[in-house]
Amino acid sequence: MAETVITLRLNQQQLELLDRTIAQGVAPDRVSLVRLALREYAAARKADGTAR
Amino acid sequence: MISRQIISEFTLQPGTGKAIELLKGQILRVEQVEGGQCADFNCFNLHDYKEFMHCGRTRTVHGFHPTKGTFMWSAPPRERAMLYILEDTVGRNDVLFPRCSAYVYEASYGFAVHTNCHDIQAEAQREYGLTPDDVHDSFNLFMCTGVDADGHAFMTRQTTKPGDHVDLLALMDVLAVPNVCGADVMKTSNFALKPLKLTVFTATEADLAQVPKTPILASQRTPKDFRNPVIKTDRPLCRDPSYRPEFPNTPIVVSELPIALTAEEVADFNAVKRTDIYGDDDAAALRDLLFSWWEERFLQAHAGAPSIETK
Numbered sequence: 152m153a154e155t156v157i158t159l160r161l162n163q164q165q166l167e168l169l170d171r172t173i174a175q176g177v178a179p180d181r182v183s184l185v186r187l188a189l190r191e192y193a194a195a196r197k198a199d200g201t202a203r
Numbered sequence: 204m205i206s207r208q209i210i211s212e213f214t215l216q217p218g219t220g221k222a223i224e225l226l227k228g229q230i231l232r233v234e235q236v237e238g239g240q241c242a243d244f245n246c247f248n249l250h251d252y253k254e255f256m257h258c259g260r261t262r263t264v265h266g267f268h269p270t271k272g273t274f275m276w277s278a279p280p281r282e283r284a285m286l287y288i289l290e291d292t293v294g295r296n297d298v299l300f301p302r303c304s305a306y307v308y309e310a311s312y313g314f315a316v317h318t319n320c321h322d323i324q325a326e327a328q329r330e331y332g333l334t335p336d337d338v339h340d341s342f343n344l345f346m347c348t349g350v351d352a353d354g355h356a357f358m359t360r361q362t363t364k365p366g367d368h369v370d371l372l373a374l375m376d377v378l379a380v381p382n383v384c385g386a387d388v389m390k391t392s393n394f395a396l397k398p399l400k401l402t403v404f405t406a407t408e409a410d411l412a413q414v415p416k417t418p419i420l421a422s423q424r425t426p427k428d429f430r431n432p433v434i435k436t437d438r439p440l441c442r443d444p445s446y447r448p449e450f451p452n453t454p455i456v457v458s459e460l461p462i463a464l465t466a467e468e469v470a471d472f473n474a475v476k477r478t479d480i481y482g483d484d485d486a487a488a489l490r491d492l493l494f495s496w497w498e499e500r501f502l503q504a505h506a507g508a509p510s511i512e513t514k
Contacts, residue, residue: 155469157485159460159493164452166460168497185462185489188496193471195499 159185207404215242217396218318220327220382224249225373225403230289230410233344233381234368234400239361239393241384243302243320243341245328246275246285249376251426252333253434254281258298258340263508267348270294274417274511275342275371280424282509284417285377289410290370293363297346299356302338303386318385318396327380344369344381346391360390372406372414416513462489 161169169181178184210229214236215221225231226249233242248254257278265273271291274284302324308317325335347361371379387396426432430449464472476488504510 154463154465156461156463157472157489159462159486159490160457161460161490162455162457164455165490165494166458169493172497172501181460182462185460185493186464186468188493189464189468189472189489191500192492192496193475196475 205407207407207410210403210405211401212403213401215381215383215399215401217383217398218323218385220323220380221401222327222330222378222380223401223403224376225371225379226376227373228406228411229373230404230406231371231373231379231381232368232400232402232404233371234402235345235363235365235397236400237397238364238367239395240363240397240399241346241361241386241392242344242381242399243324243384244344244382245324245339245341245380247333247378247380248277248281248285249378252331252337252378253426254278254283254285255339256285256342258342260509261342262298264504264511267297267299267350268294269296269298269342272415274374280422280428282423284374284511286379287372287374287414288369289372289406289413290368292367293345293361293369295345295347295361296369297343297348297358298340299348299350300341300343300346300358302341303384303389303391308388312388318387320382320384320386323382323385324380327382328378331378343384346384358389358391360393372410374414415511417511418513 166181169184172178173180173184178187207230213221223231246256254277256275260276260278260282261269261274264276269275269288271288271294273288275286275288277283277285302320304319304321305317308314308319320341321335321338324338324341328337345361345363345367346358348356348358351357373379381399381401383396383399384392385396386392387394472485472489472492475492476485477491478488481488481491498506503512
């Protein structure tokens with residue numbers, strides 16, 4: 152499967168927030184959390200018919 | 204206690220204000236006598252005047268017109284609920300407008316001297332040793348305001364009647380300072396200055412039971428937490444040669460986090476990414492998406508406002 156890599160640039164505070172979210176069991180790791188965010192964010196906009 | 208006990212009553216005459224020691228568990232009622240009168244209001248921690256009510260924080264939490272069921276908050280870094288609005292028979296208060304001042308009446312109306320909320324507050328606060336520089340941004344009771352289409356705040360007339368009142372319950376010992384707004388040539392108080400009645404009650408158990416719990420957080424700092432807890436007593440600002448900056452969480456260090464996306468995920472991303480802001484910078488657009496998602500899913504308060512929910 153073709154993949155596209157986007158490299159996020161995050162500071163230590165932003166990473167801390169991700170890690171605390173992961174610790175709640177939302178996703179197993181940082182990459183999974185970002186991909187979950189993308190899926191949910193896009194799905195929410197598809198559902199309400201807005202691209203932004 | 205079943206019924207409220209009256210501790211004191213006072214009539215605030217036009218052109219005046221009154222500093223009142225309002226202890227934790229006491230209620231200050233500010234009441235219309237004739238109707239149509241705005242009251243400006245300042246509030247300080249009675250035991251540490253450097254903690255004072257902050258309209259900026261209050262409007263961020265509760266909007267531009269705080270009313271029954273909201274709090275008056277102190278400024279950062281204290282950020283504590285100082286007062287709870289237990290009752291508001293009108294529901295129209297303001298935290299947009301600053302206090303009126305002598306400058307306004309001189310510059311706009313040509314008065315050499317005119318009643319104004321800043322000077323009235325300063326004179327009332329002088330009873331407790333405060334100076335005109337200590338008067339802070341005003342919580343404006345019964346003031347009818349809004350924001351017009353071009354972003355300017357406006358004020359208009361009010362519809363308050365005799366007996367309308369706001370009850371403020373002290374959640375800490377405070378110096379509460381209401382004043383009769385000095386504006387008689389503006390719509391604020393319907394072009395007249397009228398008295399206001401002040402009553403201090405002891406809250407009942409039922410009153411106290413109405414107050415929602417607010418968080419107690421480490422970030423609500425007091426002088427014992429300050430690197431410099433000493434109140435400066437002289438006026439010039441002089442550099443401290445021993446100063447070494449200790450900004451929190453610095454240096455800010457940026458790390459890279461590669462995210463491999465499937466073709467389907469790329470399609471989803473392309474459908475929602477903010478190219479209008481980030482152009483072809485997909486990394487910035489994905490970072491925006493990530494934290495926008497986080498706000499939508501986890502943030503309890505408006506973005507940028509502190510949550511006041513307790514867990």
